[in-house]
Amino acid sequence: MGLSPGEKIVFIKGENGDFIVRKVGSIMDLAGCLAGFAVPKSDEEMNQLLADHAAELDDATKSNATPVSDGEAA
Numbered sequence: 001m002g003l004s005p006g007e008k009i010v011f012i013k014g015e016n017g018d019f020i021v022r023k024v025g026s027i028m029d030l031a032g033c034l035a036g037f038a039v040p041k042s043d044e045e046m047n048q049l050l051a052d053h054a055a056e057l058d059d060a061t062k063s064n065a066t067p068v069s070d071g072e073a074a
Contacts, residue, residue, distance in 0.1 A: 003009065008024040041049065 003023065010022050010024055012020045012022060014020055
């Protein structure tokens with residue numbers, strides 16, 4: 001587990017009765033974990049990305065199926 005003296009661990013009881021051992025860390029341990037990700041987008045860029053994705057999803061749900069009725073309810 002890569003533990004050093006003084007580090008904290010917790011025991012979590014699993015559904016089948018086994019125990020899982022987890023190392024407990026500080027929020028500071030997460031520093032730099034997002035390094036390398038793209039720079040945050042502007043509001044305009046995010047809106048365009050969302051609109052593009054919504055259009056892709058809309059296109060994916062369309063089909064060239066022949067209508068079963070003339071549009072009137074049964």
